[in-house]
Structures are given as structure tokens and as C-alpha cells.
Amino acid sequence: MTRCLVLLSPSANHVYVGQSPQLSAAELALTCPAIGPIEPTSLAGVEYLALETADLDDATLAGISGASATMACFALEGDLLRPVELPRVDLLDDDLVTIPKYQGKTNEQFTRLLLNVTVAALRGGPAARRDAGERLAVLDPMCGRGTTLATCWLAGHNAYGVDDDVRALEAMAAHLSTWLRRKRLKHSAGSSKFRRDGRTLGKRFDAEVRLPGLAPLTLAALPGDTRDSAELWGRKTFDAIVTDAPYGIVHGAHTESGPHRSPASLLAEAIPVWAGQLRRGGALGLSWNTHGLAREDLLAMMAEAGLVPQDGPEWSHFSHRVDSSIQRDLAVALRPVDAG
Ligand SMILES: C[S@@+](CC[C@H](N)C(=O)[O-])C[C@H]1O[C@@H](n2cnc3c(N)ncnc32)[C@H](O)[C@@H]1O
Incomplete structure (x- = not known):
């Protein structure tokens, strides 16, 4: 099992008036069924979505990358966060x-x-x-x-x-x-x-x-x-x-x-x-x-x-x-x- 923390784009909170972790968790649960429980969590004062997955395969990484509020993803290794390179899924500049x-x-x-x-x-x-x-x-x-x-x-x-x-x-x-x-x-x-x-x-x-x-x-x-x-x-x-x-x-x-x-x-x-x-x-x-x-x-x-x-x-x-x-x-x- 790999435990990951997804950092959400700060601008998402403007849209959802502080409800972006809940909305992003609901989105990922529907779009990436291979991902285990997804929960908002806070680490050193920063909000993340915590999730577990058996395998960070291409489809899972593409799902995380294409989610509406994803900014970055880290694998949790002990107390340390290892940056996970997300594939670029969009065909054009946003x-x-x-x-x-x-x-x-x-x-x-x-x-x-x-x-x-x-x-x-x-x-x-x-x-x-x-x-x-x-x-x-x-x-x-x-x-x-x-x-x-x-x-x-x-x-x-x-x-x-x-x-x-x-x-x-x-x-x-x-x-x-x-x-x-x-x-x-x-x-x-x-x-x-x-x-x-x-x-x-x-x-x-x-x-x-x-x-x-x-x-x-x-x-x-x-x-x-x-x-x-x-x-x-x-x-x-x-x-x-x-x-x-x-x-x-x-x-x-x-x-x-x-x-x-x-x-x-x-x-x-x-x-x-x-x-x-x-x-x-x-x-x-x-x-x-x-x-x-x-x-x-x-x-x-x-x-x-x-x-x-x-x-x-x-x-x-x-x-x-x-x-x-x-x-x-x-x-x-x-x-x-x-x-x-
Ligand atoms: C909430 S806005 C959608 C805005 C759009 N997603 C955007 O970001 O530009 C709703 C749209 O419905 C259109 N609309 C309302 N009644 C309509 C109708 N009977 N037939 C076609 N368009 C209609 C309005 O002109 C408006 O552009």
C-alpha cells in the first residue's frame, strides 16, 4: 500500500468557500475507484487529501493529475514526503x-x-x-x-x-x-x-x-x-x-x-x-x-x-x-x- 498526500490548489478554496477538500475527495472517489479511503488531513498546518492505493500505476497517476483541484502529489515515507511526478494529462494549456x-x-x-x-x-x-x-x-x-x-x-x-x-x-x-x-x-x-x-x-x-x-x-x-x-x-x-x-x-x-x-x-x-x-x-x-x-x-x-x-x-x-x-x-x- 502506498500512502499519498495530494496538495490541493489554493484557488479551489475560493470557489468552494473552504469546502474544496470534501468536494475533491468526493470527485476522486468516483473518478479513481482503485484509490482507497480518501480523507482531508492537515500536516504542519497545510491541508492535504490523504489516500491509499495498492499501486501508483499510470491510470491512478493520470486520475490524480486530471482531478479538478490537484496541485501536487507526495508519497508518505515515514515522516517524509517524496514528490510524485504526475503525468501531464491535459492536451492544451489551461x-x-x-x-x-x-x-x-x-x-x-x-x-x-x-x-x-x-x-x-x-x-x-x-x-x-x-x-x-x-x-x-x-x-x-x-x-x-x-x-x-x-x-x-x-x-x-x-x-x-x-x-x-x-x-x-x-x-x-x-x-x-x-x-x-x-x-x-x-x-x-x-x-x-x-x-x-x-x-x-x-x-x-x-x-x-x-x-x-x-x-x-x-x-x-x-x-x-x-x-x-x-x-x-x-x-x-x-x-x-x-x-x-x-x-x-x-x-x-x-x-x-x-x-x-x-x-x-x-x-x-x-x-x-x-x-x-x-x-x-x-x-x-x-x-x-x-x-x-x-x-x-x-x-x-x-x-x-x-x-x-x-x-x-x-x-x-x-x-x-x-x-x-x-x-x-x-x-x-x-x-x-x-x-x-
Ligand atoms: C450558468 S450560465 C452557463 C455559463 C457557462 N458555463 C460559462 O461558463 O460561460 C447558463 C447559460 O444558460 C443560457 N440559457 C438560459 N436559458 C436558455 C435557453 N432557454 N436556451 C439556451 N440557453 C439558455 C444562458 O444564456 C447562460 O449562458
Whole structure:
């Protein structure tokens, strides 16, 4: 047995107001099943996550390295800490995600956590593709300025988005195009008219980056209402759908009757649409403000849409305070492998 201490990035505590050890422990428990008990611990006044593993093999090291808040890892040898070199798992520099700053942005670390636990839950064909290191197709159907999409690229997934805020899509396109140019990566990126049924619905944005020796990474974002996502994407299906729902405060849910304080009605209409866009064995990972919608009501919506919510004790540690008006939680539900 190797006992390790994982040092968490100090910035994670800004996001979770002191709850980052608990959240990171819950994340690692789901994403690295080979790791034994994971507990927050303090050594010489510094907080770590203590964990045990039979073998620090490549998969375990990659899991620790790719966790949302990992800064460094040490093996505990007697009283001494031996630094453990973690492999670089991200395909791109993280400033792709950290440079944009704007109101309504979903925190980068939390976005990575939500993506990680959603991808870890995949079954069937999507899980086989994940385990073979193939590119997954991940949709954020309320993508805003693209934090999830950029996080997907870092993690090696193809990214697809929808948002009805045309300005948000334009800002994402501008940032991504500039970033790709500045990094001197081989790429294509551009906006073009998006037409459906003979009507122009706005501009879509498409980008591709070609890294040496690797399959290209693609990204596409469409303008439109998330409840029309299936029509917008046509027959395309996704391995995972990952989204941070409107909190009903700063970024209201957009419905015909104007911004709603609670995103509940929007989610009730959108979840069945998203469920139909998932491949068998695919997973929907959603974060939302529990002040507007109780966890059991959200899980009931997911079940009603034919998905299987993941609801064991290991899923019960993610609720955390963002500010006085937002208590955020996450939920993941699977499209059964034998779904009709
Ligand atoms: C919490 S924000 C997501 C922010 C995003 N993760 C980011 O970091 O930029 C929720 C997003 O939902 C979008 N939204 C709300 N109602 C929508 C609807 N009916 N159709 C499409 N997008 C919607 C908003 O425009 C907003 O970008």
C-alpha cells in the first residue's frame, strides 16, 4: 500500500468557500475507484487529501493529475514526503479556460469536476471509447461563453455547444480564435450562417485544432434555444451532456415569458430533449442552484425522461455554497445501455 498526500490548489478554496477538500475527495472517489479511503488531513498546518492505493500505476497517476483541484502529489515515507511526478494529462494549456473573465462564468475548477464525474459514470459504448482513449463527443446545451467546451478540449474531448445568447457565442469565438493564433497551433476556426429549414438562425462557430501525432479536436457551437437542441443538431448524438444550469439570479433562464427566477420549468422541458440526444450508456451531468429546485425533484425529472439518476451515498457530497443566493449541487444520470 502506498500512502499519498495530494496538495490541493489554493484557488479551489475560493470557489468552494473552504469546502474544496470534501468536494475533491468526493470527485476522486468516483473518478479513481482503485484509490482507497480518501480523507482531508492537515500536516504542519497545510491541508492535504490523504489516500491509499495498492499501486501508483499510470491510470491512478493520470486520475490524480486530471482531478479538478490537484496541485501536487507526495508519497508518505515515514515522516517524509517524496514528490510524485504526475503525468501531464491535459492536451492544451489551461489559460484557454482561465483567461476569460465575465459575469456568469462557471468556475473553471468546478466545470472540470462536473466533467470528470460525468465522464467517469459512462457505461457501454461511451465507456469503451473513454477507456480506449478515443475522443468523446460532449455537448453543453447551455454553453454560455464556453467554459465547458474549452475544458473538454483540455481533457481531450470533442466539444459541442448551444446557447441562445448570441453575444456569448461571439465572445467565445473571438477568444478561441485569438488563443489558437497566439499559441501558433495548427487550426481552423470560423463563424458561418446557421440555417435550418430554409431559415437563418444566426451564426454557428466551428473550430478544429491539430496537435502533432494526435487525432484532431473539434468544437462547434450553435445559436438557439436549448429546448430545440435536438432539432438544431439533427441526428447527431453525444457520449455526455454536461451543463451548468442558469441559477435564476444573474443569468436567468430564458423562456417565452421572460427570465424566470427558477430554472425548474426550463429544465423540465429541456431534460427530455437532452436525454434523446444521449447515446446508450451516455451520461447527463448537471449542476444547478438548489434554492430554486430540490435535488429529489431534479432526479425525478431525469427519471421521467428515461434516465437513471446516480444517487448512492458517494453522490451526496457535492452540495456547496457559492454565495448567499446560490447553493450549488450536481447530479448525473445515465441513458441505460439497453434503452429503446
Ligand atoms: C450558468 S450560465 C452557463 C455559463 C457557462 N458555463 C460559462 O461558463 O460561460 C447558463 C447559460 O444558460 C443560457 N440559457 C438560459 N436559458 C436558455 C435557453 N432557454 N436556451 C439556451 N440557453 C439558455 C444562458 O444564456 C447562460 O449562458
